[in-house]
Amino acid sequence: MTRWIVGAGTGLWRAGAVAATTMAVPALWAAAVVLAVWWVGSPWTWIPLFVLPAVGTLGLSRPVCRWVRALVARWTGTEIPPGYQEPPPVTQLSTGFWWNGYTYAKSAKQAREEQEWRHKLRDPATWRDLRFVEIVALTAGVAALVPLAGIALAALGFATSSYVAGVAGLLVGIGTAPYGWRLLAPVAVRFLRPPAATTLADRVSELTAQRADTTIAQAAEIRRIERDLHDGAQARLVALGLSLATAEKLMDTDPAQAKALLQEARTGAATSLTELRELVQGINPPVLNERGLVDAVRAFALDSPLELTVDAEPLTLDPPIESAAYFAVVELVTNAIRHAEAGSASISIAREKVALVIVVEDNGRGGAAVRPGGGLEGLQRRLAAFDGTLEVASPAGGPTRVKMTVPCESS
Incomplete structure (x- = not known):
């Protein structure tokens, strides 16, 4: 019972967040209609009825899609890439003018400002976002309004002594609350993902x-x-x-x-x-060729001046992945010795589903980060060649924890 109540409360809150996000554009058009009715008889009625909501929809489409991605990622863990095209860099010509890929401007700021709206209109993702705000309002937005409408009906019924309507609204609101927000993720994955091109x-x-x-x-x-x-x-x-x-x-x-x-x-x-x-x-260390990644890392740990502990399970990987992982570990340990002034470190090597996960943690002074042109950025680029990722957590004062994930098959 307690679990159901907690689930209903969480569902109501999430349904409210979904409704507030997805119904922002319809609310804008509704406000435009009200304003147009208020201006009846004025020759400028078409301005609030068409121009203002159209411009507002264009301006709200991208923020709404950004909020939807954030909600889906937070609640379900599904990351939906934005898929927006990056604008070309603005360059200064020998004449002193700036070229932004579309027109010339007298200053770099002016060139970027003009480039922004031109590029946004020509980006296919912009029209995808405009289509999505309509679809999500009619699907996930309407579904999220059901539990909220039930609670509103219950409040109105109890306030007017219409207890049948109040109980019915309460049952609808609480019964649909755990599910009212769940349509957001599949709709977003289906219609908000970047096009194949x-x-x-x-x-x-x-x-x-x-x-x-x-x-x-x-x-x-x-x-x-x-x-x-x-x-x-x-x-x-x-x-x-x-x-x-x-x-x-x-x-x-x-x-x-x-x-x-x-x-x-x-x-x-x-x-x-x-x-x-x-x-x-x-x-390429001979032990890496002969005995594999785990034994090569253990041999390196024995020769390292740092106190290293290695926690690993037997793995058989492709040689290119083993080589990349081995030298990544060596580079991270070397950084811990040279830059972090660490006294000890631990290395964990494991396979999670279809990925090789390596965690290197040291007790150094911390402050490590992926910086342009730095060693960690180079390591990140090398792992990216295998679709791998690099996560760095290194607060000031330490410890430093680096997690490397490389998709692979292991036997």
């Missing part, structure tokens, strides 16, 4: 940006490998060759010196081999 265009733009990021990252990695080879192993191997050539010449005349050079050459060869192994490990 817009979704495809956004996906193409996203993939183009990811390809550019991948190309840049590959070029940087190649330069790093070339630099490490040139400055490290290559230089040592050249010195090794010179030592062996000199030792060969001194073998008959100065055996002791030749022996010393051979010992130095052996040391140099061992050092070069160590550097080559470290370089190869930086490209």
Whole structure:
């Protein structure tokens, strides 16, 4: 009984929120009709009857759709992407005028203001929003009014001693309250989602940006490998060759010196081999190839100067995902050591449904955020190549908690 009462109260509140949101445009048109009736006989009656509500509908359509998305996301957890097209940037020409993609303006502010309404009118999402505010009012809006009308009838009936009407209204209001708001989510998902063409265009733009990021990252990695080879192993191997050539010449005349050079050459060869192994490990650790992500992270934790605890379950993933996840963990732990001054950290690796979820938490000083050009933004872009996401929670003073989610299949 208590659960039903709580559900009815929550339903009434949500129905009121749905009605207030979805019926804003119809209320505007109703007010326009009342105003037009009040102005009967005036030659300007057509202004409040047509112009004002039309302009008001255009101005309210986008805020109403934004409120609907927020309500659906809050109550059901369903995220509906806006799908609005981004306007082109305004640019200043050599003549001093500003071009906004449509017309010229004398200032950047004027160019953006004119661009805003022009772009809004040409955006297909604007006409989708105008259609949606009509549909949602006739569907979810009407459904949300039923429990509210029942409560209003009950209040009126009890106030006028019409107890039959009061009880009937109360039963209707309470009985329909848990369901009056539920039509909002399916209507919004069906009619408010971006059109397929817009979704495809956004996906193409996203993939183009990811390809550019991948190309840049590959070029940087190649330069790093070339630099490490040139400055490290290559230089040592050249010195090794010179030592062996000199030792060969001194073998008959100065055996002791030749022996010393051979010992130095052996040391140099061992050092070069160590550097080559470290370089190869930086490209792709052998333990990652041989034993998978979890064991590679555990091996990294053993060698880390930070006190690390790893909580993971056995997973078998595609090599590209394992590599991306491993280096993401390494980068986050390195950031905790260098920037957060952390003393300990924990790493959690698990599979939730069809996604790999990795959580790295440290006890550092916090303050980490995804900033343009920063390391976390680069990590976010690399995960986006696999449709992955990055969530950062790092209040000042710590702790810092980073959650990475990558869609994948695991066996």
